[in-house]
Amino acid sequence: GDSGDGVASVVLVDQSEAMLAVARRKWLSMIGGDGDGDGEGAGAGAVRTVVADATALRGERDGSFDTVVDTFGLCSCGDAARQLREMQRVCRRDGGRVLLLEHGRAHYDWLNRWLDRDAPEHARKWGCWWNRDIVRLVEASGLVVESSTRLHFGTTYMIVARPGASAHEGDGG
Structure with a gap:
């Protein structure tokens, strides 16, 4: 689901779960989305968080x-x-x-x-x-x-x- 501005989804990566929670809240408040992350028509609100080291994004x-x-x-x-x-x-x-x-x-x-x-x-x-x-x-x-x-x-x-x-x-x- 494309939101019309070219952003279908966002993946946030950090080693800290706490920082990911902050980033997710900020992203959702900025775009006014629900962040269900299912990719089904959610547009820019589709946000997925990944706790990972950015040097090895294995998934x-x-x-x-x-x-x-x-x-x-x-x-x-x-x-x-x-x-x-x-x-x-x-x-x-x-x-x-x-x-x-x-x-x-x-x-x-x-x-x-x-x-x-x-x-x-x-x-x-x-x-x-x-x-x-x-x-x-x-x-x-x-x-x-x-x-x-x-x-x-x-x-x-x-x-x-x-x-x-x-x-x-x-x-x-």
């Missing part, structure tokens, strides 16, 4: 999503490169998009030195490595960047990408 088929969105997730996962490859794997090759809102290394060396100096303590307190090289990670993943905007001295990244030519090779897709 999702290759190319099963039109759009994959990640907001400030690469900083807090153990293997950001693997997470990007997994997002690419589950994203549809023909016309699919991976949307990233992330933070990481800055445009300026003086700021990167500060980020690097305080990164271990920040990660210990908050679970976030705020000094990751997002550009290098995205390029190495094989994603093809269609647009990229950087804000806040270059530490905030808004990236629109698509799966590369080899996104599903060797994955059965």
Whole structure:
């Protein structure tokens, strides 16, 4: 069931059940849906939550999503490169998009030195490595960047990408 705005359903993934409950409530209040998740004419209200590590979405088929969105997730996962490859794997090759809102290394060396100096303590307190090289990670993943905007001295990244030519090779897709 397509809601008319192009969204048939939403799948929310997080390792925390509590965060998924918050995200589900926010999504449903934003779109005014019932969230029955049955996919039967529910439109954008069809929401499914999955407790999983985003580096291994075992229950999702290759190319099963039109759009994959990640907001400030690469900083807090153990293997950001693997997470990007997994997002690419589950994203549809023909016309699919991976949307990233992330933070990481800055445009300026003086700021990167500060980020690097305080990164271990920040990660210990908050679970976030705020000094990751997002550009290098995205390029190495094989994603093809269609647009990229950087804000806040270059530490905030808004990236629109698509799966590369080899996104599903060797994955059965």
